[in-house]
Amino acid sequence: MSKLSKSLSTxxxxxxxxxxxxxxxxxxxxxKGHKAESISLGRVKxxxxxxxxxxxxxxxxxxxxxxxxxxxxxxxxxYPNKIYLELKYFPLSSxxxxxxxxxxxxCAGRQGKxxxxxxxxxxxxxxxxxxxxxxxxxxxxxxxxxLDARKxxxxxxxxxxxxxxxxxxxxxxSLGIQRTPTYFINGNMVVGVKSLKEELTTxxxxxxx
Amino acid sequence: MPNNIFVVLRIIVATLFIxxxxxxxxxxxxxxxxxxxxxxxxxxxxxxxxxxxxPWLEFFLGVFLLLGLWLxxxxxxxxxxxxxxxxxxxxxxxxxxxxHDCGCFGDLISFPLWVTLVLDCVLWIAVWTxxxxxxxxxxxxxxxxxxxx
Numbered sequence: 594m595s596k597l598s599k600s601l602s603t604x605x606x607x608x609x610x611x612x613x614x615x616x617x618x619x620x621x622x623x624x625k626g627h628k629a630e631s632i633s634l635g636r637v638k639x640x641x642x643x644x645x646x647x648x649x650x651x652x653x654x655x656x657x658x659x660x661x662x663x664x665x666x667x668x669x670x671x672y673p674n675k676i677y678l679e680l681k682y683f684p685l686s687s688x689x690x691x692x693x694x695x696x697x698x699x700c701a702g703r704q705g706k707x708x709x710x711x712x713x714x715x716x717x718x719x720x721x722x723x724x725x726x727x728x729x730x731x732x733x734x735x736x737x738x739x740l741d742a743r744k745x746x747x748x749x750x751x752x753x754x755x756x757x758x759x760x761x762x763x764x765x766x767s768l769g770i771q772r773t774p775t776y777f778i779n780g781n782m783v784v785g786v787k788s789l790k791e792e793l794t795t796x797x798x799x800x801x802x
Numbered sequence: 803m804p805n806n807i808f809v810v811l812r813i814i815v816a817t818l819f820i821x822x823x824x825x826x827x828x829x830x831x832x833x834x835x836x837x838x839x840x841x842x843x844x845x846x847x848x849x850x851x852x853x854x855x856x857p858w859l860e861f862f863l864g865v866f867l868l869l870g871l872w873l874x875x876x877x878x879x880x881x882x883x884x885x886x887x888x889x890x891x892x893x894x895x896x897x898x899x900x901x902h903d904c905g906c907f908g909d910l911i912s913f914p915l916w917v918t919l920v921l922d923c924v925l926w927i928a929v930w931t932x933x934x935x936x937x938x939x940x941x942x943x944x945x946x947x948x949x950x951x
Contacts, residue, residue: 784833
């Protein structure tokens, strides 16, 4: 065999491999967006007409998610009418209290206190995330927000609440989410706090107007 | 069937690189970009460059290693690639960066940094040995097929 045919076969192998990757990627992309979505008006905030639309996939026990939430909160303060935020659950299996914290947040939302409870979860994360049993910490937050404890306990046990969280996670997985926090800013995927800050600066800085 | 250990190990190492490279290529690139950013080593353009190029490099070096095509070049490039992983993980450990998952294997497996460092060192030694024992490693390879032709 000549050297040329070795080069030619190398080229063919490269083309086959690249085609394979793009075909698999296209196949997976074609499956996106067909999953059911949970819709909860309690988990949105900001101006629905805002040009900047952020969907946040979060695990309440993830430290980077807490940092990301604080970044978003700061931007809401500075640009109250320029952002529309929707929160979706993405509890990681590596976080012991990830799922149960999402359950409590969803149930607080059913009593109209999703965002105050969310803020408690974020601000007090260093305390409750290290506990063996975090339920008393969540119940204390609920008490401080004057939530109905009986309703809250019943809600936390509700299978439908679990389904809502799993629907969000399923949707996130189908979108290719692997780590938290992941954001979709005007439809573009952004992973991690560093990229979030960069995107928000790009969209919200005075020069961008 | 290959009856020499170097060929078997070559196939195992190649498969590892193919799977990890393909996994990163198939999932959105932003996932790996976040991993690269977590090591706090590069500026933004370089982070994006690495996040886009490294998975292809891993994947193709794995394919070439598996097929035994341009084997010496592939092995040398793998040595450089793995050395860069060792350096990156090592500096993250020295700086106590808050990285709980190396991100090296995409979403497939999660390892703490020290395990990753050990694995990378083992891989580097394996690839270095392949290069030293190139005669045995290149059995059942396309390089041999073309050489004989």
